[in-house]
Amino acid sequence: MSTNTTAAAGREWRSRFPTVNYLNADYGIKSWLLTKDHKRIAILYLISVTFFFAIGGAYAAAIRLELLTPMGDLMQSATYNKVFTHHGIMMVFFFLIPAIPGVLGNFLIPLMIGAKDMAFPKINLLSWYVFMAGGLLTFSALLFGGVDTGWTFYVPYSTNFSNTYVTLAGLGIFINGFSSILTGLNFIVTTHTMRAPGMTWFRLPLFVWSQYATALIMILGTPVIAITVLLLALERLAHVGIFDPALGGDPVLFQHMFWFYSHPAVYIMILPSMAVISELVATHTRKPVFGYSFVAFSSLAIAVFGFLVWGHHLFVSSQSVYAGMIFSLISFVVAIPSAVKVFNWTATMYKGSISYDTPMLYVFAFIGLFMIGGMTGMFLAALGFDIHVHDTYFVVAHFHYVMVGGTVMGYMGGLHNWWPKMTGRMYPEGWARFAALIIFVGFNLTFFPQFLLGYMGMPRRYHAYPAGEPMWQVLHVMSTGGATVLGIGLLIPAVYFIWSMRYGRFAPANPWPGTGLEWRTASPPPTENFLVTPVVTWEAYEYRPIEEMQVIGPGAPDQTVGGQHPANRGVETEER
Amino acid sequence: MQSIPIPNVSLPVPFSPEQASTFAPHVDALYVYLVTLTAFLTLAVSAAIVFFAVKYRRRQPDELPRPIAGSMVLELTWTIIPLMVAMTIFIWGASIYFKAYRAPQQAMEVYVVAKQWMWKFQHQTGQREINELHIPVGARVKLTMTTEDVIHSFYVPAFRIKQDVVPGRYLQTWFEATKTGKFYLFCAEYCGTNHSGMGGYIYVMEPAAYQQWLAGGSGAESAASQGQKLFQQRGCASCHQVEAGGQQGRGPTLYGIFGRQQQIEGDGAVTVDESYIRESILNPQAKTAAGFQNIMPTFQGQLSEEQILQLVAYVRSLAPAGQQPGAAAAGTQTTSGPTTGGVPPSQQRSNPLAPTGERQGSPAPQAPPAGNTGTTGNANRRP
Numbered sequence: 001m002s003t004n005t006t007a008a009a010g011r012e013w014r015s016r017f018p019t020v021n022y023l024n025a026d027y028g029i030k031s032w033l034l035t036k037d038h039k040r041i042a043i044l045y046l047i048s049v050t051f052f053f054a055i056g057g058a059y060a061a062a063i064r065l066e067l068l069t070p071m072g073d074l075m076q077s078a079t080y081n082k083v084f085t086h087h088g089i090m091m092v093f094f095f096l097i098p099a100i101p102g103v104l105g106n107f108l109i110p111l112m113i114g115a116k117d118m119a120f121p122k123i124n125l126l127s128w129y130v131f132m133a134g135g136l137l138t139f140s141a142l143l144f145g146g147v148d149t150g151w152t153f154y155v156p157y158s159t160n161f162s163n164t165y166v167t168l169a170g171l172g173i174f175i176n177g178f179s180s181i182l183t184g185l186n187f188i189v190t191t192h193t194m195r196a197p198g199m200t201w202f203r204l205p206l207f208v209w210s211q212y213a214t215a216l217i218m219i220l221g222t223p224v225i226a227i228t229v230l231l232l233a234l235e236r237l238a239h240v241g242i243f244d245p246a247l248g249g250d251p252v253l254f255q256h257m258f259w260f261y262s263h264p265a266v267y268i269m270i271l272p273s274m275a276v277i278s279e280l281v282a283t284h285t286r287k288p289v290f291g292y293s294f295v296a297f298s299s300l301a302i303a304v305f306g307f308l309v310w311g312h313h314l315f316v317s318s319q320s321v322y323a324g325m326i327f328s329l330i331s332f333v334v335a336i337p338s339a340v341k342v343f344n345w346t347a348t349m350y351k352g353s354i355s356y357d358t359p360m361l362y363v364f365a366f367i368g369l370f371m372i373g374g375m376t377g378m379f380l381a382a383l384g385f386d387i388h389v390h391d392t393y394f395v396v397a398h399f400h401y402v403m404v405g406g407t408v409m410g411y412m413g414g415l416h417n418w419w420p421k422m423t424g425r426m427y428p429e430g431w432a433r434f435a436a437l438i439i440f441v442g443f444n445l446t447f448f449p450q451f452l453l454g455y456m457g458m459p460r461r462y463h464a465y466p467a468g469e470p471m472w473q474v475l476h477v478m479s480t481g482g483a484t485v486l487g488i489g490l491l492i493p494a495v496y497f498i499w500s501m502r503y504g505r506f507a508p509a510n511p512w513p514g515t516g517l518e519w520r521t522a523s524p525p526p527t528e529n530f531l532v533t534p535v536v537t538w539e540a541y542e543y544r545p546i547e548e549m550q551v552i553g554p555g556a557p558d559q560t561v562g563g564q565h566p567a568n569r570g571v572e573t574e575e576r
Numbered sequence: 577m578q579s580i581p582i583p584n585v586s587l588p589v590p591f592s593p594e595q596a597s598t599f600a601p602h603v604d605a606l607y608v609y610l611v612t613l614t615a616f617l618t619l620a621v622s623a624a625i626v627f628f629a630v631k632y633r634r635r636q637p638d639e640l641p642r643p644i645a646g647s648m649v650l651e652l653t654w655t656i657i658p659l660m661v662a663m664t665i666f667i668w669g670a671s672i673y674f675k676a677y678r679a680p681q682q683a684m685e686v687y688v689v690a691k692q693w694m695w696k697f698q699h700q701t702g703q704r705e706i707n708e709l710h711i712p713v714g715a716r717v718k719l720t721m722t723t724e725d726v727i728h729s730f731y732v733p734a735f736r737i738k739q740d741v742v743p744g745r746y747l748q749t750w751f752e753a754t755k756t757g758k759f760y761l762f763c764a765e766y767c768g769t770n771h772s773g774m775g776g777y778i779y780v781m782e783p784a785a786y787q788q789w790l791a792g793g794s795g796a797e798s799a800a801s802q803g804q805k806l807f808q809q810r811g812c813a814s815c816h817q818v819e820a821g822g823q824q825g826r827g828p829t830l831y832g833i834f835g836r837q838q839q840i841e842g843d844g845a846v847t848v849d850e851s852y853i854r855e856s857i858l859n860p861q862a863k864t865a866a867g868f869q870n871i872m873p874t875f876q877g878q879l880s881e882e883q884i885l886q887l888v889a890y891v892r893s894l895a896p897a898g899q900q901p902g903a904a905a906a907g908t909q910t911t912s913g914p915t916t917g918g919v920p921p922s923q924q925r926s927n928p929l930a931p932t933g934e935r936q937g938s939p940a941p942q943a944p945p946a947g948n949t950g951t952t953g954n955a956n957r958r959p
Contacts, residue, residue, distance in 0.1 A: 294651050351644065352641050382668065457734075
């Protein structure tokens with residue numbers, strides 16, 4: 001619907017942009033691959049995690065196709081086992097863990113705290129190279145023949161029985177871990193040392209708090225998975241006898257070590273998404289987040305308690321009954337800070353000015369889906385209940401509600417919210433709302449039936465299921481249908497994001513408007529982020545009359561035109 | 577824990593498997609509670625969001641709502657109340673778990689050996705089955721399980737029970753079927769290529785039908801007597817006395833040892849249970865009995881898991897009258913159980929809880945089936 005007036009308005013805004021921004025400051029592939037600019041590194045992450053997400057998604061499609069019928073008729077068992085393993089490995093290690101910190105965290109943390117870059121720009125670039133090295137190594141293991149152990153690599157299957165590329169894939173994950181550690185280290189040091197004058201801890205956007213908590217888990221937890229994978233490789237290659245009972249080892253020890261990282265890793269995946277949601281709620285209701293300090297400290301509480309609950313993955317693994325009780329108890333406690341966040345976000349909407357822009361639609365989706373994901377986590381933490389549903393589709397449904405309903409919704413919402421800042425272009429609002437709706441419907445249709453399947457007893461990682469249970473097939477068909485809708489829903493943004501980079505409306509500096517420092521510089525920002533160092537004199541999420549929310553520094557493009565805010569100008573032409 | 581009444585639902589819950597064990601109604605009741613809580617909370621929050629989203633939708637492009645910082649009272653309310661609700665779930669869940677993982681002292685015992693990709697069962701009376709297990713309704717059945725290769729998980733949805741089976745260990749679970757029928761048995765822990773094919777059925781039978789089924793077995797020899805043969809063949813008898821009051825050999829006398837506290841070299845004592853016997857066979861140096869030299873060779877790799885279980889059954893049977901195999905040393909928690917007296921060891925293999933108690937010394941006198949090491953050859957399966 002770009003009319004002549006829109007185009008003219010666009011040209012007008014174009015003329016007000018700083019002519020040089022981080023995207024056009026330099027050209028050529030070398031300028032990207034050797035960049036130390038956190039914003040460019042974020043774009044590198046965006047491209048790479050999208051690539052890995054697409055691969056993981058393709059494997060998911062294969063799983064769903066196979067399960068349309070009870071018989072294992074599409075592929076052989078050995079192939080199916082590799083397919084679900086590859087889906088898990090790609091999605092967990094190369095999408096869910098790096099996506100929001102790598103893309104949005106890298107892009108936004110320096111901008112939000114008023115810094116010119118990360119504390120260690122070279123380490124930041126190194127972390128991307130390490131990530132790519134790990135990712136491509138693991139991907140090559142999948143291409144050479146694949147891995148069939150499940151993403152959890154349980155011993156002794158992975159050490160003594162599997163004839164697949166376990167060591168190579170493990171090496172990729174081992175290397176990838178260093179990327180997480182470097183990113184976490186950078187976030188922590190940056191947050192401590194690079195804040196602009198006046199940006200006190202309690203003026204930080206909640207995004208930064210949550211990313212900080214995530215970074216703590218990254219640097220404390222990731223070394224454990226590195227050691228675990230290393231021991232796994234040693235055991236596989238040299239039979240050192242750490243896990244093999246025939247050599248005096250203990251296979252359950254592996255599960256303890258694996259989940260000591262991998263449970264906190266769940267919070268590496270969800271905390272950044274919560275970080276995004278806090279920002280989106282504030283921006284799209286134009287209100288400060290209700291109970292700022294409770295939301296901030298709940299992130300830290302999740303990070304701390306998250307390290308104490310790994311044993312809830314071992315309720316049926318021969319762990320002692322009393323250990324099980326302790327882990328169960330703490331698992332219930334760790335659910336509370338998440339609940340507090342949900343209640344605070346909801347309360348933020350009270351008497352707000354709630355927009356229905358796409359990022360806010362993802363907030364609605366996130367809260368609803370995360371509620372179900374979180375509550376079903378309480379189901380699984382209940383010991384006696386877990387016995388029945390452990391390792392069934394109930395668990396599959398639960399963690400997809402948290403990981404897709406939580407992390408992916410937050411990621412999508414965040415991408416839409418900051419897309420104008422990252423690219424200087426608006427995405428098409430109508431298409432984006434439509435896609436959000438399709439994704440929400442497709443997601444629920446995919447994963448809700450899996451709760452029912454799980455309670456009915458369908459074990460996970462099953463290539464075939466009893467044909468004598470017609471209801472199982474009905475639910476699987478629903479799930480596959482939903483996955484199709486979800487897949488289409490996810491393709492739409494891929495198309496319009498790429499489209500918008502060339503054809504999208506030019507974005508003003510502060511389209512929504514938001515209060516964070518990232519909105520007080522140009523869209524896209526110049527390489528040095530702020531032409532003058534900002535001095536923060538306001539509290540987090542302190543909304544003022546819009547005319548007062550000035551962009552900082554000379555070259556500021558963001559001036560009101562004709563008494564109307566540029567953001568609203570855009571919305572008007574787009575929507576009516 | 578038994579004193580806390582655990583709620584039941586016996587009404588059919590939609591989208592749930594049949595309720596065929598004493599646990600099932602407990603788990604289903606908790607499920608109904610959790611679903612209700614979740615529905616209530618999700619609907620309440622969703623309703624609030626929808627209400628706010630409609631009522632406070634943006635009407636003017638540049639409107640600015642009044643900021644609201646927060647409320648300590650509200651924060652405390654929605655921290656403490658959910659925590660209290662969570663604790664009710666915790667207690668409820670833990671009480672079911674406690675019951676499920678404490679095997680009763682008195683139970684009909686079945687040995688289970690898992691391997692890629694089958695479940696092998698042996699009844700105390702010697703019958704073997706593969707991927708099928710016949711049990712009587714209304715009897716407590718205790719499974720002592722291990723695996724020859726990777727980790728598997730014994731899962732019967734209709735019973736709402738699941739227990740991983742870990743190599744190198746004996747793990748136990750138990751159930752009491754409340755309904756006759758044929759129920760799915762699955763392997764729930766991913767175990768390799770044919771994981772989804774590693775399943776079968778549990779046949780729950782009326783006690784009389786079960787007795788008939790047992791009697792129809794083609795002359796199964798009891799697990800203990802198979803163990804006795806092995807004991808002779810493998811030369812165990814040259815060091816270990818099995819008679820009461822016999823002269824001590826180079827190894828500890830095994831008569832009456834099961835369920836006892838055994839002093840070990842170095843420090844401390846262990847309860848002689850299934851796991852200790854297994855360890856002593858495979859890794860004799862690990863905990864040598866005090867006063868004996870560390871001279872026993874390992875049988876690692878020379879005995880199958882099933883043979884070890886038979887040896888365990890044999891050692892358990894070497895007990896004075898009155899110390900029932902089913903009564904002692906159940907799992908890790910109990911040391912030695914109360915006894916119900918009176919039955920000579922050779923007659924203790926019948927199910928102590930089976931309502932019809934006349935089946936004593938049932939092993940049929942016919943020749944035993946061929947070897948006992950095979951994995952498939954000698955399964956006494958009924959058609």
